[in-house]
Amino acid sequence: MRLNPDHFWTYSEWLFERNALRDGAVLSVTLALLGFVVGYIVSVFKYGPSEGFLRVSQIIGQLFTVDLPKLSFRRIFAMAKLAVKESIRKKILVLIGIFIVAMMFAGWYLDPDADSPARLYLVFVLTATNYLVILLGLFISCFSIPADIKSRTIYTITTKPVRPLEIFLGRVFGFTAIGTLVLATMGLLSYVFVVRGLDHNHELVSMDPTDKSGESSYNNRHRHTFTLNSEGRGTTNEVKGHRHIVTKVGDKVVIGSPIDDLTARIPIYAKGLEFTGRDGEKNEGYNVGYMSEYQKYIEGDSLSRAVWRFEGVQPTLFRDVILYDLTISAFRTYKGDIVTPVGGLIHFRSTDGKVKSEDEPFKVKEFQVDRRSVRTKLKGFKQDATGKDIATDLDFFQDIAPNGSFEVVVRCQDRGQYLGMAAADIYLRPADLQFWWNFVKGYISIWLQMFIVICFGVMFSTFLSGPVAIIATVAALVLGFFGFFVDNLVTTTSKGGGPIESLIRLPTQMGSQIEMELGNETLQNAIATADRGILLAVSQLKNAVPNFSQLDTSNFVAYGYNLFGGLLARHLTIAFGYFVLTALVSYFFLKTREMAA
Amino acid sequence: MATSLDQENRPLAHDSDPTQTIVETRNLGKVYRDFWGRKKVQALKSLDLEVRRGEIFGLLGPNGSGKSTTIKLMLGLLFPTQGRVFVFGKEATDVSKNERIGYLPEESYLYKFLNAEETLDFYGRLFDIPADVRRQRIESLIKMVKLEHARRRQLKEYSKGMTRRIGLAQALINEPEFLVLDEPTTGLDPLGTRDMKDLILRLRDEGKTILMCSHQLADVQDVCDRVAILHQGELKELGRVDSLLKIQDLTEIHASGLTDEAKNQIREIIEKSGGKLDRMDNPTTTMEDLFLEIVKESEQRPGRRGGRGGN
Numbered sequence: 001m002r003l004n005p006d007h008f009w010t011y012s013e014w015l016f017e018r019n020a021l022r023d024g025a026v027l028s029v030t031l032a033l034l035g036f037v038v039g040y041i042v043s044v045f046k047y048g049p050s051e052g053f054l055r056v057s058q059i060i061g062q063l064f065t066v067d068l069p070k071l072s073f074r075r076i077f078a079m080a081k082l083a084v085k086e087s088i089r090k091k092i093l094v095l096i097g098i099f100i101v102a103m104m105f106a107g108w109y110l111d112p113d114a115d116s117p118a119r120l121y122l123v124f125v126l127t128a129t130n131y132l133v134i135l136l137g138l139f140i141s142c143f144s145i146p147a148d149i150k151s152r153t154i155y156t157i158t159t160k161p162v163r164p165l166e167i168f169l170g171r172v173f174g175f176t177a178i179g180t181l182v183l184a185t186m187g188l189l190s191y192v193f194v195v196r197g198l199d200h201n202h203e204l205v206s207m208d209p210t211d212k213s214g215e216s217s218y219n220n221r222h223r224h225t226f227t228l229n230s231e232g233r234g235t236t237n238e239v240k241g242h243r244h245i246v247t248k249v250g251d252k253v254v255i256g257s258p259i260d261d262l263t264a265r266i267p268i269y270a271k272g273l274e275f276t277g278r279d280g281e282k283n284e285g286y287n288v289g290y291m292s293e294y295q296k297y298i299e300g301d302s303l304s305r306a307v308w309r310f311e312g313v314q315p316t317l318f319r320d321v322i323l324y325d326l327t328i329s330a331f332r333t334y335k336g337d338i339v340t341p342v343g344g345l346i347h348f349r350s351t352d353g354k355v356k357s358e359d360e361p362f363k364v365k366e367f368q369v370d371r372r373s374v375r376t377k378l379k380g381f382k383q384d385a386t387g388k389d390i391a392t393d394l395d396f397f398q399d400i401a402p403n404g405s406f407e408v409v410v411r412c413q414d415r416g417q418y419l420g421m422a423a424a425d426i427y428l429r430p431a432d433l434q435f436w437w438n439f440v441k442g443y444i445s446i447w448l449q450m451f452i453v454i455c456f457g458v459m460f461s462t463f464l465s466g467p468v469a470i471i472a473t474v475a476a477l478v479l480g481f482f483g484f485f486v487d488n489l490v491t492t493t494s495k496g497g498g499p500i501e502s503l504i505r506l507p508t509q510m511g512s513q514i515e516m517e518l519g520n521e522t523l524q525n526a527i528a529t530a531d532r533g534i535l536l537a538v539s540q541l542k543n544a545v546p547n548f549s550q551l552d553t554s555n556f557v558a559y560g561y562n563l564f565g566g567l568l569a570r571h572l573t574i575a576f577g578y579f580v581l582t583a584l585v586s587y588f589f590l591k592t593r594e595m596a597a
Numbered sequence: 598m599a600t601s602l603d604q605e606n607r608p609l610a611h612d613s614d615p616t617q618t619i620v621e622t623r624n625l626g627k628v629y630r631d632f633w634g635r636k637k638v639q640a641l642k643s644l645d646l647e648v649r650r651g652e653i654f655g656l657l658g659p660n661g662s663g664k665s666t667t668i669k670l671m672l673g674l675l676f677p678t679q680g681r682v683f684v685f686g687k688e689a690t691d692v693s694k695n696e697r698i699g700y701l702p703e704e705s706y707l708y709k710f711l712n713a714e715e716t717l718d719f720y721g722r723l724f725d726i727p728a729d730v731r732r733q734r735i736e737s738l739i740k741m742v743k744l745e746h747a748r749r750r751q752l753k754e755y756s757k758g759m760t761r762r763i764g765l766a767q768a769l770i771n772e773p774e775f776l777v778l779d780e781p782t783t784g785l786d787p788l789g790t791r792d793m794k795d796l797i798l799r800l801r802d803e804g805k806t807i808l809m810c811s812h813q814l815a816d817v818q819d820v821c822d823r824v825a826i827l828h829q830g831e832l833k834e835l836g837r838v839d840s841l842l843k844i845q846d847l848t849e850i851h852a853s854g855l856t857d858e859a860k861n862q863i864r865e866i867i868e869k870s871g872g873k874l875d876r877m878d879n880p881t882t883t884m885e886d887l888f889l890e891i892v893k894e895s896e897q898r899p900g901r902r903g904g905r906g907g908n
Contacts, residue, residue: 045634066693078722082708089710152706156767159672159700160723161692596674597629 008269008424011566011573020570024577027543031581035588036060059591067163067587075162079170080177087140087178095136096185102128103193112221115367116241118261119558121197125190126554130446133183137450140175141457142469154595164590168583171458172451179450187443191436198262202236202244202255216244216255228253235259238371260371263560264438265325267427268317270308270408278302288331288418295420297331300342300412306421308408309351310428315397315404317430318376322396326362326370327425328410331418341365343413348374348400351407354383355399359411364419433562441568442557448575452546453477459582462589480545490539498531546578619685619775619806620648620671626679627666640666642830643680648775648808653801655821655838656810662827664810665703668779671808672700684775696724699773703780705764709753713744713763716752717770724771731770738766741796757784765793776800778809782816791889794820815883818842847875 006018015021036056043052106124114120145167148154157167202216202224212228216236224236224244232248242261247254275285275296280303285296298304330342341363349356357380362370376396381389400406408426412419456476460469496502496512504527510516518524551571556563625644629637641663648654656664669675670682673689682689685697707716714735721731739748742762752760761784768776781797782790790813797820801807811817817824818838826834834841855863860877867874 070693072725074722074725078719082711082719085710085715086708152702152704153708155672155674155702155706156700156720157723158674159695159698160720160771161695161725162723163692594675596669 007564007567009566009570011569014566014570015573020573023540023543027540028581030537030540031544035585039588039592059588062591063584063587067165067591071163071165071169075166076169076173079157079162079166080174083140083144083171083174084178086144087175090140092136092140092178093182095132095182096189099128099132099186100189103189106193107197114240116261117220118194118198118241118560121194122558123554125194126442126446126557129183129186129190129443130449130552130554133179133186133446133450134453136182137175137179137453138457138470138473140178141171141454142461142473143466144171144175145458145461146464146466146469149595152596158595164587165583167590168458168462168586172454172579172583175454175458176451179454180447183443183447183450187440191439195262198242199257201257204253204255207253214246214253224255226255262435264433264435264557264562265427265429265560266431266433266562267325267424268310268313268430269424269427271311272309273421273423274307274309276303276305276307278304286418288420295329295422295425297418297420298410298412300417300419301415304412306410306419308410308423308426309405310401310408311405313401313404313406313428315401318397318428320377321373321375323371323373323429325427325429326365326372327368328364328370329366329420330364331420333416333418336414336417342417342419344419345411345413346372347380347409348396349407349409350400350402351405353407355394356381356389356409357394357396357400361413435560438557438562441563442554444568445551445553445563445571448571449548449551452551452575452578455579455582456546459586459589462586463593476545477548479542480547481549483542483545483547486539486542490535497528498535500527500531500534544581546574617650618647619650620646620683620808622646622667622671622680622682624680625667625670625677625682627663627670627675628678640830641670644827644832646825646832646835648806649823650806651801651804652822653797653807653809653820655817655824656808656827657814657817657824658810658827661829663830664827665779666830667827668777668808668810672698672777696771697774699768699771699776701761701764701768701776701778701781703783705760707752707760707764707767710751712751713739713748713766716763717766720767721770726771734770734772738769741769742766743792758786758789761785761789761793765796774805776805776807778807780811781809782811782813787889788892790816851880 006014009018039056039059040052043055046052047055103125106128110117110120110124145154148157200220202219205215205217205223207214212234214226214228216224216226220240222239224239226234226236226244226246228234228246228248234246236244236246236255238260240261242258244258245256247256275283275298277283277286278299285306286299286304287293288297296306298306326346328344332342343361343363345359345361347357347359357374357378360374362372364370374396378394378396380392380394380400382392382394382399384390394400397404410419410421410426453473456473457469460472460476464472496505497516501516504510504518505512505516516524516527518527551574553563553567553571622644625641626639627641628639631637640661644663644667656667658664666675670677671684671689673692673695676690684694687694708719711719717735717738718731721734726734739745742765744759744762744766747755747759752763755763761781765778765781768778778797782793785793794816797807797809801820801822809817809821821838823835823837824841825832850863864874864877
């Protein structure tokens with residue numbers, strides 16, 4: 001899993017500095033204007049220009065003067081309760097049964113030899129739940145209102161003092177309630193499935209009394225080795241993403257339940273990463289030729305270094321040891337001894353570089369998290385007045401990071417080999433969050449996706465028939481998924497121009513590499529301006545559909561990272577934004593629709 | 598010359614006496630169009646009528662005459678393409694008017710997965726009625742429509758008559774001032790029909806205004822104070838039932854205990870005075886009255902056959 005820079009934005013940073021609020025406001029205004037214009041054009045055809053304008057204005061006015069102030073929670077609750085009953089009587093809860101059956105047979109297909117069974121189990125349950133719940137949301141939300149219109153039960157609703165928004169809200173809340181029930185049940189079953197599926201025990205097979213090292217039995221397709229300390233305690237080596245605590249009770253050695261497989265690390269990430277080249281000068285890190293620019297590389301056995309800068313790290317978060325995780329990759333320019341990993345050196349230093357710890361060697365654990373630690377009381381060097389390093393005992397938070405700021409320096413030891421890293425490849429682990437809470441947060445993420453699907457489904461069903469509403473909802477989701485493509489179109493200067501220019505180029509067989517020549521400069525300028533306008537509008541409108549790939553946070557849970565509160569708050573805000581958007585669109589369609597037509 | 602627009606914008610009838618007019622349509626028209634906006638059918642043409650407080654108003658007409666369209670326009674289920682319709686002085690599209698209206702649709706379009714209690718509770722909530730009042734009304738309405746035995750059964754198990762009765766109960770949950778009944782006796786047996794007609798009259802006596810449309814001309818004749826007859830979307834007749842049905846140059850005498858001699862004398866008097874005797878005979882009762890009488894007797898003396906008709 002890769003953490004992107006945008007994952008670390010705080011909520012306020014995202015809202016204000018990254019312009020989420022501004023983009024949301026622009027989108028709202030654009031859609032409001034577009035809605036007014038479309039509504040007016042339709043009204044002009046029906047009632048004429050002046051009467052049409054009056055009617056559209058009336059509908060907008062009534063939203064704020066009557067329909068919003070007179071919303072009744074009793075009516076909304078009644079509609080929601082009806083939606084729940086409808087779903088239950090349509091045997092929606094059978095879905096839970098399907099899920100249970102899927103889990104019963106899942107064991108057959110989940111690879112027992114996987115490096116990280118926990119990740120495999122979690123990805124399975126989260127993905128299965130996600131798809132099932134989104135499908136559930138899609139089907140229950142798209143068919144309800146069209147079914148009411150078809151059976152004419154809607155007559156008995158709209159002839160009561162029910163406001164259009166109440167119809168929308170009742171449906172959305174009702175379906176969300178039933179979806180929540182299904183999701184919560186699936187979540188609980190999944191949790192039990194994962195925890196029970198991963199739980200296993202080992203027996204002691206052999207123990208060397210001299211160095212107190214031992215080996216466990218071979219269970220669940222793996223075995224562990226361990227070494228006990230003088231107090232008779234220890235942990236096994238990490239195999240398949242977990243360890244076991246080993247304790248000696250009397251003459252007996254007890255190997256406990258697995259630990260570290262279901263975690264929720266709360267990483268403290270560096271504020272920045274800088275590189276120096278082989279000559280010791282600052283650079284942007286080497287690119288070893290991969291298309292992805294996520295990681296940059298430092299060269300082995302040279303002055304090339306990677307320097308992470310940490311700020312505001314609280315000493316109270318740590319006691320005697322600072323835990324940190326390293327996920328560094330290696331790039332070999334020669335094969336060499338393929339069994340021996342590429343080596344590196346790591347040390348911690350103060351931001352002015354005058355105090356630093358001793359270099360600690362490490363071997364790169366590719367595709368794995370290297371769980372490391374450094375003691376707060378450590379050996380290192382302090383520069384004296386002449387700039388000479390004097391070996392001394394150090395206190396991490398007094399000498400290296402007196403104000404919580406420090407740097408981590410990594411070098412590559414092997415000549416001709418490279419180490420690759422990105423800003424998120426090292427982080428401190430003050431304490432882990434309870435896994436179950438992270439698991440719940442992962443399900444909240446799925447819940448948000450379901451909620452958005454329900455909002456869109458109900459919105460489309462206010463003016464489309466059930467099957468068409470499903471297609472429209474799925475289309476909106478797919479469009480959102482390919483939003484990045486629209487961004488590329490708008491932000492990059494693509495060859496061949498915008499939509500109008502392309503339309504001219506295609507039939508005239510004009511190549512995209514040559515300038516368009518129409519023989520009329522004014523016309524060409526007009527086309528270019530119109531193209532820019534269209535692309536700008538499209539780039540705004542693509543925000544009107546949700547990007548589910550961004551909302552999917554299941555990897556955080558599966559890879560054992562705490563799902564940041566800021567990220568979840570952003571997703572909550574996005575979901576609320578879509579809720580408001582779909583509510584308004586539904587209001588206008590329900591308000592202007594002839595239910596008996 | 599007054600234009601249709603002038604007609605639409607003239608002061609409301611209720612402006613002079615706002616309490617007396619419940620519904621007013623002005624030059625009301627409806628054209629159904631297809632997806633492309635092409636005219637399919639003109640369902641209603643320039644309808645002007647009023648429904649007054651406290652009366653039972655009947656809408657009559659064959660299929661496709663515009664009865665249901667008129668009701669749907671009044672309820673805001675359709676929007677007029679011409680003219681306007683006011684209910685309680687408000688535009689028909691104004692949702693707040695619905696607080697004072699009860700509506701029994703043609704086929705009792707209710708949620709089949711709910712039972713009688715749930716149905717009434719649901720519609721009661723839509724009127725924002727507090728829980729205790731709702732409970733009380735549900736009790737009395739279920740009793741009134743005689744569904745105590747089936748109150749917990751889902752509506753999908755109901756017969757057509759039972760569905761009609763629960764439909765009527767939901768229309769009364771808000772104790773409406775104005776009741777719109779679309780074919781209220783459809784699907785009811787003669788007993789149910791009689792109950793429904795009695796109930797309609799009782800509701801009128803309680804001060805409610807009722808608009809009903811029906812194919813059952815006898816029902817309309819029995820209960821309606823005024824009727825409007827529509828045909829092909831046009832209003833053909835409007836007035837009080839008694840005056841519309843009265844045949845001015847025909848005299849009806851009902852007498853009992855006359856001897857044949859007395860009957861002959863009556864014939865002579867008619868001839869002398871220049872009149873023409875069309876018919877003098879023993880009248881027949883209506884099939885409805887006969888049926889009701891038999892059922893009543895059967896309830897009093899079970900197991901015995903009547904024997905009115907000889908064989």
